[in-house]
Amino acid sequence: MNRKVIKRVHSKTISMLVIVYNKILRVSVAVNCDNDIFITVEQALIRMTNAVRSIAQVENVSLEAALARPLAETICSPINVPPYDNSAMDGYALNLSTESTNTRYQVVSQILAGRPCDIKIKSGECARIMTGGKIPAGCNAVIMQENVRQIGDSHIELTKAVQLGDNIRKCGDDIGEGQTIFTLGRKLSAIDIGCLASLGLTHVRVFKRLTIGIFTTGDELAQPGEKLQAGQIYDSNRPMLKALLNQAGFDVVDAGVIQDEKEAIKSRIKKLSETCDAIITCGGVSVGVADYTGKAFSELGEIDFWKVAMKPGKPFAFGKINHQHKTVILFGLPGNPVSSAVTFEILTLPMLRLMSGQQAQSTNTLYLPTNQTIKKRPGRRDYQRAIIQRNEYGTPVAVTPFAKQSSGVLSELAHADCLIVLEKEQDGVEVDQYVLVLPVAK
Template sequence: MGCCDAPGLMPIEQALEKLLNPVSPISETQTLPLADALGFVLAKDILSPIFVPPFDNSAMDGYALRLTDLEQSNVMPLAGKSFAGQPFEGEWPQGTCIRIMTGAKIPDGCDAVIMQENTEVTDSGIVFNQTDVKPQNNIRPTGDDIRQGDVVLEKGARLSPRDIPMIASLGISHIEVIRKPKVAFFSTGDELKKLGESLEEGQIYDSNRYGIKPLIENFGCEAIDLGIIPDCPATLKATFEKAQELADVVITSGGVSVGEADYTKDILEELGQIGFWKLAIKPGKPFAFGSLDNAWFCGLPGNPVSAVLTMYVLVQPMLAKLSGHTQWKAPESIPATTRSAFKKGPGRTDYQRGIYTIENGQFFVETTGNQSSGAFRSMSLANCFVVLERDRGNVQVGETVQIELFNSTLY
C-alpha cells in the first residue's frame, strides 16, 4: 500500500471520478439574440445557411482584368470601378480594366486582380508592371471561408468572443443555447466579517466569496451570493434549504474540516446524501460532495487558497459537464526546469503556486514564496500551478517538474 493509499485519503483522480460520474448536463434550453449569447453553451450544431464570402471578391486594392487582355498589352484604359457594396455594372469592353477595392465583387469575366502597387496610372491608361500573373490571382472565391451547410460550431461549444462575429457573418440573429447552471454559494463561520466593517479580536475578512464568485462566472455559470452564514444550526439549515431551491449547485466554504461543528454534517445529511472526503492533495485536503434534495453540493475548505484550488481543480470540470460544455479540457501539463527549490513531503499531490517564463522555447519556473493555504498573495503573484507528484519529496534547483498554466478562468 502506497503512502497515499491509506484509508480516508482519496487521490485526486478518484475524487474527480466521483464528482463527474453522477452528473448529467442540464437539458433546459433557451433561444437568445446572438448579442446576448456570449459564454453560453450551444444546444445544437450551427450550420451555415450561406456561403462565406457569398460571392467572388478581391483580396487587394488594385485592378480587375482578363488575362487574355494582359497577354495582348500591359496598358489598359479604365472601364469603371467596383467598390465594396457597389459592384461594377454594365458592359466591360475587351482590352480594358476595372478599378477594384478589397472585398468588392469580382466582375463577370475577370480571372485576376493585380495589386495597385504593381501598376502606374498614366494618360494612356493603367500600366501593369506585373505581367506574369496566374489565374485567380488575388481573388477570394465564393465559400472560401465557409461553405453552405458546413457545421461551423458543434453542440456543446461554449461561445467565445471569437465565435460571435463568425456566427454574425452567417446572418444568424438568434441561437439555441443550454441554460446556464445556477450556483448558490455562501461562507460559514462566526469569525468572518464583511468588507468595510471593523475587525474584532479573532475575526478575519471573508475573502473566499470574492474568489468563488468570479470563478463561477468564468466557468460559465450564474452566481447567487448568499453572504456570510453564522455558526447557527437553524440559520444554516434555512440557508441550505433556500439555496437548493434557487440553484442547481450549492457551494460553501468552511465547515467541512475534521473537528468543526458536527451540526453542519448532520444538517447536510438530513437534506441529502453527502460524502466528506480527505483528499490526497495539498492545499485543500477537506472536501465534501454529494446531492441535496434539489441540488448538487460542494463543500470547500475554509482557507482561501484551498477554496480556490478545489474550485479550479475539482468543481470546474463538474460544472463544465453540468453546463453541457463538451469541449472543456483540463489544463495542459508542461515540463519545466526549476529556478528555485520547492519544499514538499511525500503523501499528497501538491499544487504549489509558481511563476513560469519561457526562454528559447524552454519553460522555467520558480516559486511565488509562501505556500501556506492562507497566504493568498501567492495566488495573486502566480501564473501557474507546479504540480508535484504524491510520492515526490523536496525539489532542488535544476530539476524537472510538471506545471499547469492557468486557463482563462484565473485571468
C-alpha cells in the first residue's frame, strides 16, 4: 500500500473514531443525566466546543478602541521597522576601515533623530549622532560617547576598540516588511497596540464584542445597600460575574434578580435572547424543589448536560435555544459563589472566547509540593483554593491549601493566587507530594 493510500486510510480512521467518540459522549450524557451521574470536565469541554462556534461580526476600529479585542484579520507588516539603519545610543557614527589602525576621527556633521545627514562620511571621518539618528552613508559602526576623548573642536580619539556594526540597529531588525505580526483571533494587548502603531496603522479589523445576558435567581437574595431581612443574604454572584465578563471584554445586559418562579425565569430568558449572544444564569440548576432554572432551560430549548464531576461546581448546565434566526447559548452556573466563579473560569469563559473569535489560550500550570495534607474523596475533580509559597528570589517552591474549601467561602478565593487541581480518581495528598497548580489571574 503506497503512502498516499495509507494517509487516506489513516485520515478516515481518525474521522470515524472522532464520530464514534462523539456518539459515545452523547449517549453517556443522556444516560448520566437520567441516572444522576455526572460527565467529566473533559467531556463537558468537548461537548461545549462541538456545540458553539465563532459568531462575532467584524468591524473596523481605531487603535484606541482595539484594546482587548480579538483580531478579525492577520496583520502583516507593510514596512520595515525600523525603516532605516539607526543608532542604538548617543555617540559617533564612524567610517571604520578594517585595514586601518586609526583611532582619531574628524567630526564633520551632527545627526539628530529625525534630522538625517545628507553627506557621505569618508574614511577617517565621523558624525556626532543621537539615539535613533539615521546612520549616514559611509558609516558602519557607532561608538558610545563615553568611549571617546575630545581633541579640540573637531576631532575625537577612540579610547576603546569598536567593531563593524557595533551599536547599529539595522533596517527591519524589529519587524521585516511582509512579516506576519499577529494572526487572526489574537486578543490585542496594550503592547500589541504599540506594535501596530509602529507599522503606521490607525485602524484594524476586529470582532465585535459579544453581548452576554446575566441574571441570578433566589428568593433569599437581597441587593447590596438594602437591609437584610430574616433568611436573606446579599447577591454577590451577579456583581462578580458582571465584573468578570467586563474584564474579559464582553458587553453585559444585567437582568437583575428573579424570584424562584419558573414562568418568570422563562420570560426573562426569552427577553434576553432577543438581544444577547449568550445567557448566564446563576442558581436554580440543582435538584432542589425550588430549582426552576434547569426546568426553564428544558422547556425553552435543549440541555446538553447539567452535572459535571467537579468540585466546586457540580450543578452546571449547558444548552441552547433557537430565537428567530439565531442560536443563543445558555450557561447555568451554580448558586454558591465559589462554584459560580470556578465554573465560569473553567467551563464558561473558554466557550465565550471561542464564540467571540479569540484564539484558544494556553493554560500556565505548575507542579509543586504541598506543605499540608489534603483530604479528598474520589469521584470528582477538585479545584482547591491555595497560596503559592515563594523563596527569597520569588521562585515558587510549594503550595499551601486553605483550610476552608466550602463553596460558600468566597473570601478565601479572593485571597487565593492559585487552584490545586486534584483528579477525580485521587483519594488524598500527603505532605511534600507534588500536585498540579493552576495560577489564578488577578
